[in-house]
Structures are given as C-alpha cells and as structure tokens.
Amino acid sequence: MIKFNQVSKSYNDRQALKNVSFQVQKGEFFGLLGPNGAGKTTTLNILSTLIRPDHGEVLIDGLSLGENLKDIKHRIGIVPQEIALYEELSAFENLMFWGSLYDMPKAQIKTKALEVLEMVGLLDRRGDLIKTFSGGMKRRINIASALLHAPKVLLLDEPTAGVDPQSRNHIFELLENLNQAGITVIYTTHYMEEVERLCDTIGIIDSGQIAAQGSLEELRRVSEAKDIIVLNTEEVTKTSFDELSNHTAFVLEEDATKLTIECENIGNEISGLINHINNAKITIKSIETHQADLESIFLKLTGKQLRD
Amino acid sequence: MIRIFKKDLVLFLKDKQGAILSFVLPIVLISLFSLAFGGIRGNSSSSITLLIHDADSTSTSSSIVNALDAMEGLNLIRSTAENANEEIKKGNDAAALILHSGVEQAKSNGEPLPLELIYDEARQMEVGIIQSILSTQIAWAIMPDNIEPAPSLFHMQMTSVVGEEKTTNAGLIQAVAGTAILMLLFNVAGLGVSILEEKESGTLNRILSSPLNPRTILMGKMASTFFLAIIQLTVMFVFSWLVFGLDITANLPALIIMIVATAFAVSSFGIFLAAISKTRQQARGLSTLIILIMSATGGSMIPIFMMPEIMKKIAVVSVNYWGIQGFFDIFWRNLSLLEIMPKILILLGIGLLISIISMRLFSKNVMKLA
Numbered sequence: 001m002i003k004f005n006q007v008s009k010s011y012n013d014r015q016a017l018k019n020v021s022f023q024v025q026k027g028e029f030f031g032l033l034g035p036n037g038a039g040k041t042t043t044l045n046i047l048s049t050l051i052r053p054d055h056g057e058v059l060i061d062g063l064s065l066g067e068n069l070k071d072i073k074h075r076i077g078i079v080p081q082e083i084a085l086y087e088e089l090s091a092f093e094n095l096m097f098w099g100s101l102y103d104m105p106k107a108q109i110k111t112k113a114l115e116v117l118e119m120v121g122l123l124d125r126r127g128d129l130i131k132t133f134s135g136g137m138k139r140r141i142n143i144a145s146a147l148l149h150a151p152k153v154l155l156l157d158e159p160t161a162g163v164d165p166q167s168r169n170h171i172f173e174l175l176e177n178l179n180q181a182g183i184t185v186i187y188t189t190h191y192m193e194e195v196e197r198l199c200d201t202i203g204i205i206d207s208g209q210i211a212a213q214g215s216l217e218e219l220r221r222v223s224e225a226k227d228i229i230v231l232n233t234e235e236v237t238k239t240s241f242d243e244l245s246n247h248t249a250f251v252l253e254e255d256a257t258k259l260t261i262e263c264e265n266i267g268n269e270i271s272g273l274i275n276h277i278n279n280a281k282i283t284i285k286s287i288e289t290h291q292a293d294l295e296s297i298f299l300k301l302t303g304k305q306l307r308d
Numbered sequence: 309m310i311r312i313f314k315k316d317l318v319l320f321l322k323d324k325q326g327a328i329l330s331f332v333l334p335i336v337l338i339s340l341f342s343l344a345f346g347g348i349r350g351n352s353s354s355s356i357t358l359l360i361h362d363a364d365s366t367s368t369s370s371s372i373v374n375a376l377d378a379m380e381g382l383n384l385i386r387s388t389a390e391n392a393n394e395e396i397k398k399g400n401d402a403a404a405l406i407l408h409s410g411v412e413q414a415k416s417n418g419e420p421l422p423l424e425l426i427y428d429e430a431r432q433m434e435v436g437i438i439q440s441i442l443s444t445q446i447a448w449a450i451m452p453d454n455i456e457p458a459p460s461l462f463h464m465q466m467t468s469v470v471g472e473e474k475t476t477n478a479g480l481i482q483a484v485a486g487t488a489i490l491m492l493l494f495n496v497a498g499l500g501v502s503i504l505e506e507k508e509s510g511t512l513n514r515i516l517s518s519p520l521n522p523r524t525i526l527m528g529k530m531a532s533t534f535f536l537a538i539i540q541l542t543v544m545f546v547f548s549w550l551v552f553g554l555d556i557t558a559n560l561p562a563l564i565i566m567i568v569a570t571a572f573a574v575s576s577f578g579i580f581l582a583a584i585s586k587t588r589q590q591a592r593g594l595s596t597l598i599i600l601i602m603s604a605t606g607g608s609m610i611p612i613f614m615m616p617e618i619m620k621k622i623a624v625v626s627v628n629y630w631g632i633q634g635f636f637d638i639f640w641r642n643l644s645l646l647e648i649m650p651k652i653l654i655l656l657g658i659g660l661l662i663s664i665i666s667m668r669l670f671s672k673n674v675m676k677l678a
Binding site: 045048049050070073074076078080081082083084085086098101102103145 | 509510511513514515516517518519520
C-alpha cells in the first residue's frame with residue numbers, strides 16, 4: 001500500500017531523513033515511533049504531499065508521489081498534530097468546508113459529515129462552535145475531518161497530544177474500528193503504550209533513520225531486549241547465592257535482599273527459577289516481572305531513552 | 309519592583325522587531341509629517357504654484373508678471389486661460405491669475421484692473437495664501453514707490469471653476485475618501501494576516517494536502533479579501549451619503565468602478581503583507597508601519613495639496629493617493645468616467661503588480677513548510 005524507498009530530506013544544513021525505507025501493507029496499522037525531532041513529522045509531511053523528498057521514491061496505493069499528486073490526495077486523509085479546525089465555525093460547518101475541497105456533491109458531503117459525526121460520537125454537538133469543545137472533542141472532529149472523502153490511507157500525526165484518558169480511549173476505539181473497516185493507518189507518536197495497543201507493525205525512527213521495523217515480537221527479537229524478573233527476598237547468604245549461581249544467572253544487589261535476572265520469556269522460565277530459589281533456601285518476599293517493552297527495545301536499538 | 313522592571317525591560321528587548329518598531333515608527337511618522345507640513349530644516353516655507361495668463365501683454369501687465377515671477381516661494385507657470393482652467397479642474401493646480409486685456413488702460417484711467425483669479429474651491433488654504441500675496445505684490449509692482457495704492461484698484465474677480473455649485477464640501481470628500489481607504493487598509497491587513505493564522509493553526513496544511521491547486525487557494529483568499537473590501541468601501545460611502553449628504557448618485561458608474569479598482573489595489577496589499585511576513589506578529593508590525601507611511605504620504609492624514617512638492621511626488625507610490633484623487637475627481641471635479649480612467653487603470657495596475665509579486669512570494673515563503 002505504501003512504499004517509502006531510500007527517501008532523504010534536508011532542511012538547509014540539517015538532514016531530517018537519511019535514506020529512509022519502509023513498507024506498509026494494505027489494511028495495516030503502522031506506528032512510527034520516535035522521540036521529538038526524529039523525523040516522524042517530516043515522513044508524514046511527505047506522505048501528506050506537503051513536502052517533496054530530495055531523493056528517493058514514495059508510492060501510495062501503487063501511485064508515485066512525483067507523478068500522481070492529485071490522485072494520491074484523494075486517497076489520503078491527514079490528521080495533523082495541530083487542531084486544524086476553524087474555531088468560529090460549528091463542527092458541522094467545519095466538516096462541510098473540509099468535504100467541499102474533495103470535488104464531492106453537497107448532498108454527499110452532508111451525508112458523510114453526519115456519518116462521521118456519529119462515528120466520533122459528536123452528532124448531538126454538530127451545531128456547536130468548535131471553540132466550545134473540550135480538547136478531546138476537538139481531536140475527534142480533527143480526525144472526522146480527514147474521513148469525509150473516504151480515504152484509503154489515514155495519516156495521523158500524534159493525534160492524542162494533550163488529550164484526557166477517556167477521550168484517548170475513544171480515539172483508540174475509533175481508529176481500531178476504521179482499521180478493521182479496511183483503512184490503512186499510519187500513526188506517529190512518542191507514546192509507546194499507544195503503539196503497543198494499536199499497531200500491527202512498528203517502525204522505530206531515530207535521527208532521521210529507521211532503526212528497525214516489524215511487529216512488537218519481531219522488534220523484541222531483533223533488539224535482543226529481555227524480560228526481567230526481580231525477587232525481593234530475606235537476606236541472601238553467600239552459601240545460598242553460590243548454590244543458586246550454579247544453576248542460574250541471578251544478580252544479587254548490594255544490600256543482599258534483591259535478586260534480578262534477564263530471561264527470554266517470563267512465562268516459560270519463572271517456575272524453574274523459583275524451584276532453584278527454593279532449593280537454595282532463599283525466602284521470597286515478593287516478585288516483580290518486567291516484560292521487554294518498547295522503551296527497552298528502543299533503548300537497545302538506539303542507545304537512548306525514547307523521551308529524552 | 310526592580311526585578312519586575314528588569315524583567316519587563318528584558319522582555320521588551322527580546323522582541324527585537326517590536327523594540328525597533330517602537331522607536332523607528334514614531335521617527336518615520338514625525339519625519340513624514342514634518343515633510344508634509346513643509347517643516348524640513350532650511351526650507352521652512354514650501355513654494356506655492358500659480359498659473360498665470362497675460363492677455364494684455366503690455367508693459368503694465370508684464371511688470372505684474374515679472375514682479376510675481378521674482379517672488380521667492382511662488383512658483384509662477386505661464387499658461388493659456390483654457391489650459392489653466394483645465395489644470396485646475398483636473399486638480400493639478402489650485403489657482404490661476406488671468407490678466408485680461410485692458411490692464412494698462414484701466415491703470416491709466418484709474419479704473420479697477422481687469423484681473424481674475426480662477427481657483428479650485430477645495431483648496432481654500434492655498435488660494436487664501438495666493439490671494440494675500442497677489443493683493444500686495446501687484447500693487448507694489450505697478451505703483452510708484454511714493455504713492456499709496458487705492459485698494460479698489462486691485463480688486464480681483466474671484467471665479468471658482470471647481471465646486472462652485474457643490475452642496476458637498478471638499479472637506480467631507482477628503483474625510484470620507486481618506487478615512488475609508490485608511491480603514492480599508494487596516495481591514496485587508498487583518499485578512500492577510502488570517503493566512504498566517506491558518507498556517508500556524510495547521511488548517512493551511514490541511515487545505516494544501518487536499519486536491520486543490522495551491523494557486524487556487526491563494527486566489528480564493530484574494531477573492532474573499534477583494535469582495536469584502538468592495539463591501540466595506542460601499543458601506544462607508546453609503547453611510548456618508550445617508551448621514552453626511554455626500555452625493556454618491558451624481559456619477560454612479562464612475563463611483564462603482566472606482567470602488568472596485570480601489571478595493572482591488574488595497575486588497576492586493578493585504579495578501580502582499582501575508583506573503584512577505586513569516587509570522588502574525590511580523591505581519592502586524594509591518595502592516596502598522598506600511599499603512600501609516602502610505603496613509604501619511606498618500607493624503608489620508610493630510611490633504612495632498614497642503615504638502616510640499618517633494619511629498620506630492622512621493623505620494624504617487626501610495627494606493628491612498630490614487631484612490632483619494634479618484635474620489636475627488638468623481639465628487640468634486642465632476643470628471644467623466646473616461647477622464648477618471650487613468651487613475652482607475654493605475655489602481656488596477658498597482659493591484660495586479662502586487663498580486664503577481666505576492667503570488668510568487670506566497671508560494672516561496674508561506675506554502676513552503678521547510
């Protein structure tokens with residue numbers, strides 16, 4: 001559906017994208033994850049036809065960005081990071097305006113506007129001015145505005161910025177429904193939990209380069225990020241720890257009351273590890289488990305924290 | 309208190325553009341108004357132009373012409389009576405002195421000299437100064453030093469060739485036309501700034517990602533600005549008609565075309581402002597500067613005829629000048645549509661030129677996300 005092949009883009013002396021390549025299949029929910037300034041918005045602006053790459057090839061639905069601009073514009077819907085709406089117009093008036101940019105008959109725009117208003121749960125507020133809406137409601141209309149012309153690809157640039165948890169969930173459900181209806185979604189964010197929940201495939205971008213791409217499981221494998229088990233114990237004696245060390249790679253913290261170990265899969269390994277602990281006569285007070293998440297994957301792949 | 313003082317000072321200086329404007333704008337305006345009122349150093353009184361036609365061509369009439377010609381501060385231009393009449397009607401000159409035949413004979417007979425001052429009633433200040441100069445200078449030019457001239461001898465016939473039958477006074481036209489264009493400039497500047505607002509709010513990007521051609525987007529913006537400018541000018545003139553009795557019906561076709569041409573030139577300025585500015589703050593600062601300069605030089609704040617020659621030459625670069633002069637042609641000078649056409653074409657030309665430049669700059673500066 002989308003092919004981004006060896007794309008580079010520079011702003012004056014700063015190279016925003018360096019030979020970036022990735023592919024998104026039809027109907028996929030693709031998350032582009034990276035810290036601020038990593039190149040997410042530049043990637044999305046290229047896909048949105050707002051800027052042209054310096055080098056490389058971009059195909060959307062089999063059409064080249066350089067040759068089929070107008071056709072591509074009909075196939076994509078963009079949800080910018082900003083609330084790109086007219087505050088002094090009502091939700092319905094905003095949607096009627098945005099729909100009018102896509103060569104659709106007025107009656108069709110009206111039908112679609114009511115349809116998307118219902119979809120985002122704001123049909124009863126259609127006559128209210130945008131300036132009277134909460135941040136979350138504005139975000140929902142921001143998304144609705146991109147759906148009027150029934151795009152095949154939805155491009156979202158951090159669509160939940162500054163949104164309360166309830167509205168965020170509403171947006172997630174909406175996007176999941178759209179994706180299930182067959183829309184290909186490209187989603188940029190620096191919130192890992194959003195990517196983990198929503199995306200089939202994840203591209204990790206850092207300093208204008210794709211560090212890795214794949215499903216969460218594939219990224220775990222590639223990055224070699226491990227799950228972590230932490231055991232809070234009674235004081236571990238040297239004899240007990242020596243006994244334990246014959247069978248496991250547990251690390252004893254300095255105060256001798258905490259044991260940690262990295263493992264491939266907590267579920268598969270935890271019972272065996274606890275047996276070794278019992279055999280070494282160590283008393284466990286509590287157990288903490290930490291699955292390898294995107295934060296640790298990102299750290300492994302880029303050597304930096306995602307929210308630096 | 310000192311901390312707040314220091315903080316405010318730092319904030320003021322951090323906004324470099326605002327800080328510069330705070331000092332530059334008053335200096336620019338003081339300079340312009342000083343120039344306009346003729347108060348430049350070493351040239352405290354600007355010269356006044358007077359057309360003169362000597363139909364008598366005798367030694368007496370020649371001595372009057374020579375005496376006036378020798379006067380500092382009076383720019384005497386020889387002309388025919390018809391040409392003088394035409395120039396005053398067109399608003400190019402304020403007054404002309406006609407020395408009819410029989411000046412020498414009237415002097416010999418001790419009768420009043422056949423002198424006539426034809427003038428534009430709208431330019432009473434200039435005409436008053438000319439009258440005062442003439443009444444003394446002519447007398448001293450033709451009478452021997454030791455003889456006191458009889459005042460009745462130099463009584464001039466005063467003939468207003470423009471505005472003599474007017475119910476509307478020139479001050480009203482100046483006030484309405486000058487203010488209307490000044491306010492219109494502020495309004496279209498606001499509309500121009502709205503493009504930058506759209507850029508900052510993200511709506512421009514959303515429009516640009518739609519199938520609309522970027523040029524179409526700009527033309528749509530220009531069309532809405534142009535349309536609103538026409539409505540605003542129309543409302544201002546209708547208001548002046550209803551409340552102040554400005555006769556807008558006398559030459560309605562010319563007025564409509566003049567409104568359209570002025571609105572086009574002024575609205576192009578709004579788009580130009582948006583095209584050269586990168587942020588709303590920058591556009592606001594620039595608009596204040598440019599509008600005040602154009603209005604001060606173009607006659608919105610001070611009538612053109614009160615300005616010295618150099619300022620009258622500078623004034624032609626201002627949209628205000630052509631607009632105000634065009635409305636004077638309609639309401640005061642009663643010129644036909646054909647006679648007003650050059651001013652209309654100039655306004656349309658200014659509008660077209662600025663629009664083309666704005667389109668290029670807009671594509672380069674505003675629509676470029678990089």
